[in-house]
Amino acid sequence: MAQRRDQGQAQRQFATRLLHFNRSIDEATGAASTPIYQASTFHQERLDEAQEFDYTRSGNPTRQALEDYIAMLEGGTRGFAFASGMAAISAAAMLLSAGDHIICTEDVYGGTYRLLSTIMTRMNVETTFVDMTDLDKLKAALKPNTKAIFLETPSNPTLKITDIAAITAWAKECGLLTMLDNTFMTPYHQRPIELGVDIVLHSATKFLGGHSDVTAGLAVVANDSLGRRLKQLQNGLGTILGVSDSWLLMRGMKTLQTRMEAHERSARRLAEWLAAHPEVAAVYYPGLPNHPGREIHERQSSGYGAVVSFDVGSGERAKQLLGQVGIPLVAVSLGAVESILSYPAMMSHAAMPREVRHERGITDGLIRYSVGLESIEDIIADLEQALSF
Numbered sequence: 001m002a003q004r005r006d007q008g009q010a011q012r013q014f015a016t017r018l019l020h021f022n023r024s025i026d027e028a029t030g031a032a033s034t035p036i037y038q039a040s041t042f043h044q045e046r047l048d049e050a051q052e053f054d055y056t057r058s059g060n061p062t063r064q065a066l067e068d069y070i071a072m073l074e075g076g077t078r079g080f081a082f083a084s085g086m087a088a089i090s091a092a093a094m095l096l097s098a099g100d101h102i103i104c105t106e107d108v109y110g111g112t113y114r115l116l117s118t119i120m121t122r123m124n125v126e127t128t129f130v131d132m133t134d135l136d137k138l139k140a141a142l143k144p145n146t147k148a149i150f151l152e153t154p155s156n157p158t159l160k161i162t163d164i165a166a167i168t169a170w171a172k173e174c175g176l177l178t179m180l181d182n183t184f185m186t187p188y189h190q191r192p193i194e195l196g197v198d199i200v201l202h203s204a205t206k207f208l209g210g211h212s213d214v215t216a217g218l219a220v221v222a223n224d225s226l227g228r229r230l231k232q233l234q235n236g237l238g239t240i241l242g243v244s245d246s247w248l249l250m251r252g253m254k255t256l257q258t259r260m261e262a263h264e265r266s267a268r269r270l271a272e273w274l275a276a277h278p279e280v281a282a283v284y285y286p287g288l289p290n291h292p293g294r295e296i297h298e299r300q301s302s303g304y305g306a307v308v309s310f311d312v313g314s315g316e317r318a319k320q321l322l323g324q325v326g327i328p329l330v331a332v333s334l335g336a337v338e339s340i341l342s343y344p345a346m347m348s349h350a351a352m353p354r355e356v357r358h359e360r361g362i363t364d365g366l367i368r369y370s371v372g373l374e375s376i377e378d379i380i381a382d383l384e385q386a387l388s389f
């Protein structure tokens with residue numbers, strides 16, 4: 001039966017592969033979902049023969065199903081599931097050694113910024129943050145001890161676009177490892193390994209899980225030797241994803257394409273509506289005709305995603321809006337079935353000095369809207385009344 005399901009899997013469309021994957025049906029009973037193997041250890045029938053599973057930190061069939069699933073969706077050789085997005089990113093960062101140097105996109109996720117600027121520095125791994133929309137700035141940051149490049153595109157919260165293929169081509173010339181945080185696009189819209197990236201990282205807490213009910217991280221590698229190294233780190237650091245959360249994540253991922261399509265349809269409508277609104281000073285969305293990175297984004301992604309950021313002009317107006325909206329959660333996080341509105345200046349980027357924040361376009365009036373699956377008419381009507389106060 002397993003063989004029948006595997007046949008021609010690679011040729012199938014993404015929507016089909018989301019539903020029919022290794023272990024998606026229980027081979028022992030035919031059960032329609034992967035069983036949760038709620039066990040920390042496995043009886044060793046014969047001591048002279050290695051079994052596939054011996055201890056859950058090192059491997060568990062439920063987590064393995066998820067890891068194979070994300071590897072297949074991203075087109076990599078091996079996947080890894082971690083306790084959170086930051087646990088996945090931390091494990092990847094630990095591939096570096098004392099004395100190494102990383103070049104990282106300057107508007108990287110706040111947690112990644114913290115990891116690289118405060119924790120990795122204590123391990124004597126230093127990072128230069130650069131504007132990766134400018135290839136010359138990236139090249140100028142190269143040092144003799146540079147070992148890796150960390151990318152995130154579109155960036156958060158101003159949705160700047162980085163040219164993935166141009167950077168991986170240069171990185172290969174220089175012998176640098178490339179890592180990319182693909183949380184905003186998911187493998188439905190963007191598959192970085194096909195563009196030359198070595199390690200793809202996810203906060204699966206966001207779109208992959210999709211329901212604001214699980215915290216998880218995923219990593220996918222492009223080759224076996226990286227797979228062995230990351231496996232050693234996952235097992236050695238012990239920051240694995242639990243089996244129940246592994247199951248919950250697969251449960252959410254099955255509807256990824258349908259959700260992403262609906263999210264995006266609404267996000268485009270919202271971005272266009274905001275762009276025409278007199279109270280809105282600026283709208284950031286890669287699908288808008290005037291977005292400076294639109295052409296590059298369209299080359300490397302099949303869609304624009306669910307996150308729209310916009311500027312209402314001042315911190316006062318932003319706080320007013322937060323108090324008036326009735327549909328979105330006002331919260332950190334994004335990528336859920338329900339809309340989530342966040343205020344970077346006081347939430348995700350509060351720790352950033354004001355001048356640096358402003359320099360990067362994260363003004364006091366900037367709002368980030370993760371468009372959920374509610375009716376777009378209701379979402380717009382809700383914002384309309386909130387903006388008219």
Ligand SMILES: *Cc1c(COP(=O)(O)O)cnc(C)c1O
Binds near residue numbers: 111181217
């Ligand atoms: C949320 C997020 C992370 C961190 O993931 P956690 O699951 O919260 O640890 C990393 N990168 C991006 C782009 C995110 O949005």
